[in-house]
Amino acid sequence: MGSYSSDSSFPVTASNINPKVVKCEYAVRGEIVTLAQKLQESLNANPGSHPFDEILYCNIGNPQSLGQKPITFFREVLALSDHPDILDRAETQGLFSADSIKRAQTILGQIPGRATGAYSHSQGVKGLRDAIAAGIEARDGFPADPNDIFLTDGASPAVHTMMQLLIRSENDGILCPIPQYPLYSASIALHGGTLVPYYLDEASGWGLELSEVKKQLEDAKSKGISVRALVVINPGNPTGQVLSEENQREIVKFCKQEGLVLLADEVYQENVYVPEKKFHSFKKVSRSLEYGESDITLVSFQSISKGYHGECGKRGGYMEVTGFSAEVREQVYKLASVNLCSNISGQILSSLVMSPPQVGDESYELYKAEKDAILSSLTRRAKALEDALNKLEGVSCNKAEGAMYLFPRIRLPEKAIKAAEAVNKAPDAFYCARLLNATGVVVVPGSGFGQVPGTWHFRCTILPQEEKIPAIVSRLTAFHEKFIDEFRD
């Protein structure tokens, strides 16, 4: 009774669980957020106990948590699909737009048993995939096949699926941008692979230099790493750059030449804020080069969490998978089947995002007004924060051309670096913790995304509502001046 052999793994401890789980890190919900939550509790319990009256969350791309309203048409269709009984009630005509009623009816007609509470096909409801494929065709001007679409609970599980498929051991490498969104480093660690970094060039607005990618690929190969895929995040997170079409062409050609799977994270495709840049999907770029299925393996990730809709909590998205053999495709399908299916609300929203109301539909004007208001406000917020950051001593910040973030570089005085070392913190984590404690502004240290060694950054979202931006700017500015004065060499 009560005796266990010495090699027993009871109780479960951090040292006998899967070491890949322990190794995996995810900074955007890390230490700084734990500190913010503690401060929030303390503010709730004792208002006035801190030098600020609210926590301003600039740490995560979660628009609706900061007050962004959902798009009316999307929610109308969702509500009607989820509660079809109200479709037949007289009041519904007055409460919902005619095209949302019609769309919900169409969608329900596509769902077996008209039941949003039932499992669907493992890749997602076929009619919804048809709508997505039509949306991709309209966007790119090239055909899309609904059988290439796998609907998922957001882009994150789709990325995990690809890592699971491609990574056999630590000898398999995935080329990833640095700085990167830590889903990639976390997922590669969880699946036991090796992250092969390529550095984005801050001096050229976080440009993706092919010479750097080549160098890192050769270096990895010389160490015996078999590099399977190249991840490109466009528009970039945390760096906010939008790639030029010419640069994308080079990347596509490179992947073809090297036999790399191109993992194209295109979740910010609607978030472009500068007139001189446009989003081009990698699928369109490769098809424009006349590369077909047999030339390049390409997986594009899309999400309902970003764009102007920001439906993060609904968990929806898809991957469009092209260029795999039928046998590999079978295995992807099997992986999707192990999860049964993605949630149906997320599936419906994914179809709506890719086939929104069109000119002439009753909802069109409102839809367009809501979308334009959100995107133009994000453009103004990005510019206001970028300008403010560039005014701070020792700080330089590239343009947020797209996505939802700014990633300023902070040049910290030697004394501040020493003070950080003394408390065992990375200097940028030290800066961010001090900022949070002094102002309630939550930003994520650059070390969570990777950066050129010896450089320090933080990531700040552009998502707080527009009327909060002046408060963020003034708190940040006052803090920064004090911090630099305190540690000035």
Ligand SMILES: Cc1ncc(COP(=O)(O)O)c(C=O)c1O
């Ligand atoms: C670049 C990028 N890819 C993927 C995701 C994951 O999004 P989802 O909510 O669809 O899982 C995010 C979320 O912030 C992201 O920034």
